[in-house]
Amino acid sequence: MAAVALNGLKMAATSQAYLESTPVNDTRKLLSDLCRHFYGLGWVSGTGGSITIKVHDESIPKPQQLIVMSPSGVQKERMVPEDMYVLSPSGCFLSSPSPKPYPNKPPKCSDCAPLFLKAYLMRNAGAVIHSHGMESCIVTMIDPLSKEFRITHMEMIKGIQGHGYYDELVVPIIENTAYERELTDALAEAIEAYPKTTAVLVRNHGIYIWGDSWIHAKTQAECYHYLFDAAIKLYQLGLDWSTPDHGPIKKYGGKTNMSVKAGTVNSNHETEPSRRCIVLDIEGTTTPISFVTDVLFPFARNNVSRHLAATYETDETQDDIKLLRTQVQNDLEQGIVGAVPIPPDDAGKEEVIAALVANVEAMIKADRKITALKQLQGHIWRTGFQNNELEGVVFEDVPEALQKWHASGIKVTLASYVSFYSFIFLTDVLLTFYVVLNF
Ligand SMILES: CSCCC(=O)C(=O)COP(=O)(O)O
Numbered sequence: 006m007a008a009v010a011l012n013g014l015k016m017a018a019t020s021q022a023y024l025e026s027t028p029v030n031d032t033r034k035l036l037s038d039l040c041r042h043f044y045g046l047g048w049v050s051g052t053g054g055s056i057t058i059k060v061h062d063e064s065i066p067k068p069q070q071l072i073v074m075s076p077s078g079v080q081k082e083r084m085v086p087e088d089m090y091v092l093s094p095s096g097c098f099l100s101s102p103s104p105k106p107y108p109n110k111p112p113k114c115s116d117c118a119p120l121f122l123k124a125y126l127m128r129n130a131g132a133v134i135h136s137h138g139m140e141s142c143i144v145t146m147i148d149p150l151s152k153e154f155r156i157t158h159m160e161m162i163k164g165i166q167g168h169g170y171y172d173e174l175v176v177p178i179i180e181n182t183a184y185e186r187e188l189t190d191a192l193a194e195a196i197e198a199y200p201k202t203t204a205v206l207v208r209n210h211g212i213y214i215w216g217d218s219w220i221h222a223k224t225q226a227e228c229y230h231y232l233f234d235a236a237i238k239l240y241q242l243g244l245d246w247s248t249p250d251h252g253p254i255k256k257y258g259g260k261t262n263m264s265v266k267a268g269t270v271n272s273n274h275e276t277e278p279s280r281r282c283i284v285l286d287i288e289g290t291t292t293p294i295s296f297v298t299d300v301l302f303p304f305a306r307n308n309v310s311r312h313l314a315a316t317y318e319t320d321e322t323q324d325d326i327k328l329l330r331t332q333v334q335n336d337l338e339q340g341i342v343g344a345v346p347i348p349p350d351d352a353g354k355e356e357v358i359a360a361l362v363a364n365v366e367a368m369i370k371a372d373r374k375i376t377a378l379k380q381l382q383g384h385i386w387r388t389g390f391q392n393n394e395l396e397g398v399v400f401e402d403v404p405e406a407l408q409k410w411h412a413s414g415i416k417v418t419l420a421s422y423v424s425f426y427s428f429i430f431l432t433d434v435l436l437t438f439y440v441v442l443n444f
């Protein structure tokens with residue numbers, strides 16, 4: 006019997022008979038064949054890299070299927086079916102290979118086991134391939150600060166689950182550790198953070214790739230390796246693999262936009278982060294100019310009186326009024342059109358506000374770029390955003406671009422001639438970016 010009912014679920018029977026059954030033996034054989042084949046591709050040479058496949062059995066749901074895994078630290082191309090480990094769905098050893106005479110080491114299951122189990126558990130995978138293919142290693146070195154590999158407009162992207170030719174393929178990169186098992190948490194976090202991904206790159210090391218079946222995992226592994234190889238070759242040709250047209254890598258101030266040298270080496274031979282930074286304007290860059298002209302400025306103009314009245318006693322508004330008084334005094338002395346005297350404080354709040362409003366309206370009409378006006382407008386906008394009377398707008402490609410630059414280790418900062426408050430409250434996107442990433 007291939008399966009037994011347990012707690013209402015079908016579980017692989019771990020009887021000796023099942024462990025010696027055709028599905029298990031076929032999977033052992035398949036795994037040793039694939040080890041040999043992947044060795045030929047350079048994916049599992051020097052004993053590195055590893056493979057695991059679930060024992061496919063129509064009568065057993067995938068989460069309950071047995072797992073076959075390659076042994077650790079061995080010549081992968083010389084594996085035979087008997088060398089394989091068989092594990093329960095939760096990772097308990099059900100069958101281990103017999104020791105071999107000197108110079109073979111005592112048998113041990115792949116160091117990748119905890120990582121493979123994460124892919125099985127979190128993605129319901131049918132097979133996982135850990136490759137040490139050179140291209141999957143080098144592609145993580147082109148930009149040592151990048152946390153993602155991205156590529157688009159390549160036919161082979163279609164071989165990756167859920168992707169078409171025009172899509173951008175994003176593969177997370179995690180940092181290498183001294184021991185394979187120490188990668189487990191970072192791999193799980195990447196799987197969680199990138200719901201669409203079917204692979205995780207390990208910097209200076211290789212890649213983990215999974216699929217619904219061994220065929221799916223293998224096909225995708227071939228496509229991933231092809232794309233990494235293509236990216237490296239395009240880079241060598243000075244071409245940008247990450248853009249749709251794969252045009253020349255652009256230079257900014259002598260630096261490439263996909264610089265290999267994303268940091269500088271100090272006297273201790275340590276890499277210091279590069280000072281690359283993108284300074285973004287708001288109006289017309291992250292946000293349509295019409296949002297500023299048609300929404301922000303009218304809002305400030307229409308709310309001067311209300312804002313001053315509501316916040317008159319606060320230190321902030323008293324400070325704004327002080328600035329305006331100084332500005333208006335200068336304007337009156339220079340005969341600026343529209344400037345009207347502001348009565349002293351003891352004239353009463355209403356009279357002072359009326360004079361302030363008249364002056365501010367004249368300043369706005371003359372489109373004056375003066376601190377007294379900008380500071381007050383900033384405070385009015387901030388109140389508008391806080392009260393949800395204003396809702397910011399960014400172009401649809403802004404959030405993705407911010408994340409991409411951040412992932413590439415590029416610092417992003419915002420600059421705008423309108424007040425500070427206008428952009429940190431511009432949208433949830435920018436606000437989140439500002440607070441969470443602390444750029
Ligand atoms: C030169 S291999 C170093 C260890 C490693 O990265 C690896 O993938 C080994 O996996 P194994 O299945 O042989 O434990």
Ligand SMILES: [Zn+2]
Nearest residue numbers: 053054185211
């Ligand atoms: Zn490895």
